[in-house]
Amino acid sequence: MFTSTGSTRYVIPSAPLIPGHQSGPVKDPAQPFGNSHCDSPPDLADSMLDATLEFAPEAKFSIFTGDVIEGATWLVDESEGLQDLSQWNAQMTAKVGYPVYGSIGNHDTAPVNSFPRNDTETTIGSQWVFNTQSSGWERWIGATAAEQLRHGSGSYAVVVPDISLRLISINTQYWYPQNFWLYDTNNMPADPNGILAFMVGQLQAAEDAGQRAWIFGHIPSGKADIFFDQSNYYDQIVQRYRNTIAAQFFGHSHKDQFEIAYSDFSKQTAETADSILFIAPALTPTSGNPAFKVYDIDPDTFEVMDAKVYMTNISDPSFHVKPQWQLYYSARESYGPFVGGLQATDSLNPAFWHNLTEVFETNDAAFQLFNTRLSRGGAVDSCTDDCKTTTICDMRAARSQNNCDIQTPGIQLKREEDEELGQLVLPEDECEGTAARSILAGMVVGGLDDDAAVQQILELLSGEEYFEEN
Structure with missing residues (x-):
């Protein structure tokens, strides 16, 4: 059994507000535990951590899928980011009695999404993020994995003590279209910063040792905001090691979702479904009611037997006195009857989830x-x-090129063309501002040439006046 806390979006009390939101009387105060327009205050995070211990007192460990730094992302500097990360690590240490295995989110740097490649010449780096999390997590992941994290661009692996399970934490931000450093003047390599090579090495080590493996990180491989190429390479690795990989766990969307990988994406059936990605909901109230998941795990196969979501209702009158956490639903009990019931020894394997999509x-x-x-x-x-x-198509898309949100080739940005106005329409994104996305979109539709777009992105990263928060 383990818990998964998904994306947290933690904010310290001294965090600045977005310009334009500072003047005039407060009409809708956040109150002690926040509201649907605010980040998660420390008291709400404390409440969730207490609830994980209440509902999963025998948990072996917890997985955290990233995103700590506050939502006013373009106003955060390295000093504040360091404070947010360090305070969240200290909060987990004080509250949680079992190991926490974390991954790095796209918000966990400053500026947001800024993870330069190893071959990029810049004075703006993300090494401070890796150093901070290496030090903060070493108590749980050990010295060897901490060194991997520090020198491996945020990825690491650890074998869980006393069980034959290898956990592989990957930094997915090097496959993320909004990591603007991927668009510099050098050609982007097939494997920026060697994340895929690291995965292969760790999966091979697991196979050689007769271990099962879990892969976890921030952005799921099938989302619209993962590059086609890297998602395809990732899927090829998953297919090669499908008998070693027992499950995958991600966050980013702030939604309670799943994605299925297939040995043949042109024939999506229960028989070809061979890997499952569990996507955790978030603590952040902006994405709905705060929640976390507790997974029941088969101790021999390390496959998921049940996934239980616990939540607190921000509309409950008692929420601002003391959030009341409760079981929202059990996937096994709720979805099992829809697919004809489950035997006691049946796991929630990829075939089960495919049958549910049908x-x-x-x-x-x-x-x-x-x-x-x-x-x-x-x-x-x-x-x-x-x-x-x-939505059903996206459930069957652990490879981003199969995601039905993506309509045209090029830079993978979810988009629609407004035929009447001839303008590019970008959907709302609860995690990001839209200014930089508009620049990248311009590269796709011809509004900017590549050099102009890259120059404007570099201005964003350097803090010049071009940027406007949306």
Whole structure:
């Protein structure tokens, strides 16, 4: 059994506000535990950590999938980022009695998403992030893994004490289109900073030792905001080591989701489904009701037997007195009957999740249950017709080129073309500002030439006046 806390988005009390939000009387105060327009205050994070101990007192360890630094991302400097990361590490140390195995999120640097490649010449680096997390996590991951993290661009691996399970934490930000350092004048290599090579080495070590492996990180491989090439290479590695990989765990979307990998993406069936990515919900109230997951694990195969989501309702009148955490649902108990029931020894394996997607296609009540649970009932959007089709498609897309949110080749940005105005329309993104995304989008539709776009991105990174927070 272990807990997964997903993306946290932690904010310290002294964090600055976005310009334009500082004047005038406060009309909607955050109150002690925050609200749906605010980051997670320390008291809410404390409450969640207490709840993980209450509902999973026998947990072997916890996985944390990144995103600590506050939501006003373009106003954060290295000093504040260091303070946020260090304070969250100290908070977990004080509250959690078992090891925490963390990964680095795209927000966990300053400026946001800024992870330069090893071959990039710049004075703006992310080594301070790796140093901070290496020191903060060494108590849990050990000295060897801490050195891997420090010198391996944020990735590391550790064998869980006393069990034959290798955990591989990867820094997915080197495959992320909004990591603007990937667009410098040098050609981007197939494996920026050697993350994929590190994965292969660790999976081979697990195979040689007869171990099972879990892969975890921040951005799932099938999301629209992962480069096609790196997602494809990642999938090839997963296929090669599919008998070693027992499960994968990610965050980033702040939603309770999953993605399935297939041995043949052109024939997506229960028989070809061979790897499952569990995507954790978030503590952050901006994404719905705060939540975490508790996984029941088979002690021999290390496959997931159940995934239980616990949440607290920010609309409950008692929330600002003391958040009341409770079981929201058990995946096994709730979804199992839809696929014909499960035997006691059956895991929630890739075939189970594929069969569930087929249920969603024909049973709208079951699909709407899933849709409500994306935000733990806290920010439910209507999803029918094309939305439903796309959502189910995305469940079957652990490889980003199969994600139905992506409509055209080029830089992989989710987008729609406004035919009447001839403008590029970018959807809302709860995690990002849109100015830099618009620049990159301009490279796709011809509004900017490549050199001009890169120059404007560099101005963003250097803090020049071009940037405007959206």
